[in-house]
Amino acid sequence: MNTxxxxxxxxxxxxxxxxxxxxxxGPAVNEIVAPPFDPGSFRAVSAVLExxxxxxxxxxxxxxxLRLYGQYGLRRFEERTSPNVENYDEYYSGGKEPTTLxxxxxxxxxILALExxxxxxxxxxxxxxxxxxxxxxxxxxxxxxGGLLWNKGDPGxxxxxxxxxxxxxxTQCEVELGHP
Amino acid sequence: MMTLRTALASSLLALGMFVGxxxxxxxxxxAALGEEDPNVPVGEFHRPGQPCVLCHGEYLRENPxxxxxxxxxxxxxxxAEQKPLPVKGVKVKLTDSFGDQYEVTTNCAGNFFIEAEKxxxxxxxxxxxxxxxxxxxxxxxxVVMSTRISRDGSCAGCHAGxxxxxxxxxxxCAEAETEPPFPPQESACPGAPK
Numbered sequence: 001m002n003t004x005x006x007x008x009x010x011x012x013x014x015x016x017x018x019x020x021x022x023x024x025x026g027p028a029v030n031e032i033v034a035p036p037f038d039p040g041s042f043r044a045v046s047a048v049l050e051x052x053x054x055x056x057x058x059x060x061x062x063x064x065x066l067r068l069y070g071q072y073g074l075r076r077f078e079e080r081t082s083p084n085v086e087n088y089d090e091y092y093s094g095g096k097e098p099t100t101l102x103x104x105x106x107x108x109x110x111i112l113a114l115e116x117x118x119x120x121x122x123x124x125x126x127x128x129x130x131x132x133x134x135x136x137x138x139x140x141x142x143x144x145x146g147g148l149l150w151n152k153g154d155p156g157x158x159x160x161x162x163x164x165x166x167x168x169x170x171t172q173c174e175v176e177l178g179h180p
Numbered sequence: 181m182m183t184l185r186t187a188l189a190s191s192l193l194a195l196g197m198f199v200g201x202x203x204x205x206x207x208x209x210x211a212a213l214g215e216e217d218p219n220v221p222v223g224e225f226h227r228p229g230q231p232c233v234l235c236h237g238e239y240l241r242e243n244p245x246x247x248x249x250x251x252x253x254x255x256x257x258x259x260a261e262q263k264p265l266p267v268k269g270v271k272v273k274l275t276d277s278f279g280d281q282y283e284v285t286t287n288c289a290g291n292f293f294i295e296a297e298k299x300x301x302x303x304x305x306x307x308x309x310x311x312x313x314x315x316x317x318x319x320x321x322x323v324v325m326s327t328r329i330s331r332d333g334s335c336a337g338c339h340a341g342x343x344x345x346x347x348x349x350x351x352x353c354a355e356a357e358t359e360p361p362f363p364p365q366e367s368a369c370p371g372a373p374k
Contacts, residue, residue: 051327051328055304055327055328055329055330055338056337056338056346056347056348057329057330057331057332057337057338058330058331062346063205072326072327073327074345074346075345075346076345077345078345091345092343092344092345092347092348092349093338093343093344093345093346093347093348094326094327094343094348095343095348145331146330146331147303180306
């Protein structure tokens, strides 16, 4: 066997191996243990984030990370025929159509998908909520263009950390929403 | 002593840094605003309904540098072709996070702006306005913005065009056309329909 033939065979072997090795990319969804999506309790948490973080000039902006949808901010794109929207004529930023279930679920995923492994540790109470960027940025313990939203222990902070640690008491969310 | 090659490399590096200092995202938003209306001189009446602070802000530093600026219209438009009706004499009252307040009034183009050297507020801001009720002498009505302005001093950064899933539409005094109607724009106002 001459050298050229040897090289050709080697290349073919490498190509075959590479192709075979690319077949299995693993599961498309990685499941983590996290606060369950319970619209009953999450709606209050989402409402706080929609109001304090999700304005159109912040996280309600299409181009910004941690996208948040909501009644008074960015709406999730829906066609007129979408079953997710009850009153399509009022489905615009500031319209009367409340934050939809689909928007709530997207907000839920948006928050937990930031740092899923850490969120799982916080939910399991094996890590302090402050390991999460979303908690630190709101407390301005990390650079945040939007500045300080609340200090540790304030109603908004308790609302957020309660939910992250599996506590479904939303009393502090209501208190935060009552602030001017 | 610096060799010719080193000098050339340093110059190229400096040039690269100079060219690389822009913000393409902002540049493209500014370019998308288009050319000036030839019927309106550059000044307080120009470019109504456009995001003022995009040019009159820290990035482009067009004079005057503004902290907040926008345009107030009468009622929402229903189609992209419909021209909104600007309202003169609307008092815009802003309150910043330290409780400092500033009041400014719209001109005949519906425009208002606050120069940053006069008031440089701490965001988020609370916004409200008081507009002259059409047909009712010296009677005004107050409208309060339902959310806070978190960081963008340009009203039109969010409020632009007809209402849609990404914008509440123009900043308007009323929710719909009123009876009696809002007065038409003064014909002497730069850019007004003749």
